[in-house]
Amino acid sequence: MxxxxxxxxxxxxxxxxxxxxxxxxxxxxxxxxxxxxxxxxxxxxxxxxxxxxxxxxLGVPLAQIESVGSAGDTTKEALLAIDADLAASIERLQRARAEIRAIVDGASTTDLPAGFEDVAGRLSTTERSLMLVYEQLYDTEAMADLRTMVETESDDGSAEFEALTVEADDQTRQRVAEMFAPVIAQHLTDYPWLSEPTEHLSKGPRVTAQAFLETVGGLYNEAQLDVLGRASGLAREQAFGSNAAPSDDAAADDAAPEDAAPEEGERR
Missing domain, CATH: 1.10.1660.10 (Multidrug-efflux Transporter Regulator; Chain: A; Domain 2)
Structure with missing residues (x-):
């Protein structure tokens, strides 16, 4: 019936x-x-x-069921392709489970890229936000370098920089900039890609530059941006002497892609 x-x-x-x-x-x-x-x-x-x-x-998408359900070599090829997709999904889910477990156990955090767990305590809320954005703009090698910078830098001046308000006078701004400049200069020397980041970009140069400048401009106040520009300019002079590139104040005006690297001071 x-x-x-x-x-x-x-x-x-x-x-x-x-x-x-x-x-x-x-x-x-x-x-x-x-x-x-x-x-x-x-x-x-x-x-x-x-x-x-x-x-x-078995995880076969509807669009592929017809080909999988037919006879012949195409069925095997389709299944092998689906198997590869499933393997990638399993690997992704396993990583996600491990990350979630680390967060639950207190060994990780949701506001930082994976791999930065051990240096989370050295980063301010603003710096954590920057790292999340940087992860979308730069490749894994660049992110590994940024992590090393965070891990090895001193905390001198960080608290004072975070406390800067738009009313900060010129003397205070210059003093904080001079505290940061030697560290930035050392990083420019140790990590040349900071001056020429093109090979480490995950996105196009102009997209990266726009995202970088918009993020930094949105997270820091005028006094902090002024300090970062001064510190970067001083650092370039210390690292490159008379061959130093224009300061970041000029770079921000031009929005040039080659100036979109997250220099050490600018990660603050």
Whole structure:
């Protein structure tokens, strides 16, 4: 005796809406109808529906079920491709589980890129925000260098810099800038890519420059930006002498892609 749509769905362990969706997708043929308009599903419909469900349980996308369900070499190739996708998904989920467990155990945090857990205590809230943005702009090698910078730098001047308000006078700004400059100069020497970051960009140069300048400009007040510009200019003079590039104040005006590297002082 033929089955109705609801009976077929119950036998297959699915829903009426799912059966109808497979009809619309062309994966399950429409059955004949009785004189009263009711559908009459046969054994072949049940078998096909079970095949579809089996493939869906294996993670096969609907768009690929037709090719997987056919005979021949294409089935093997399709399954191997799906297997590769599943392997990548499993690896991603395993990393996510490990990260979540680390966060639950207090060994990680959600407001920093992976790998920065050990230096989280050395970063302010603003610096953590910058690192999240940098992760989208720079490659893994650059991020590893940034982590090393954070790990090895001193905390001299950090608290005073964070406390700067727009009312800070010129003398205070210059003093804080001079505290930062030697560290920045050393990093410019140790990590040449800070001056020429193109090879370490994950996005295009102009997109990176715009994102960098917008982020830094949005996270720091006018006095802090002034200090960063002064410190960068002093650092370039110390690192390169008369060959020093223009200060970041000029760079910000021009929004030049090559000036979009997260120099040590600017990560603050």
């Amino acid at each position: 033929p089955w109705s749509t609801s009976e077929l769905a119950e036998l297959a362990g699915t829903t009426v809406n799912t059966v109808r969706h497979y009809h619309r997708s062309g994966l399950l043929e429409e059955p004949e109808r009785m004189s009263n308009g009711y559908k009459q599903y046969r054994a072949r419909h049940l078998v096909r529906l079970l095949q579809i469900r089996r493939l869906r349980d």
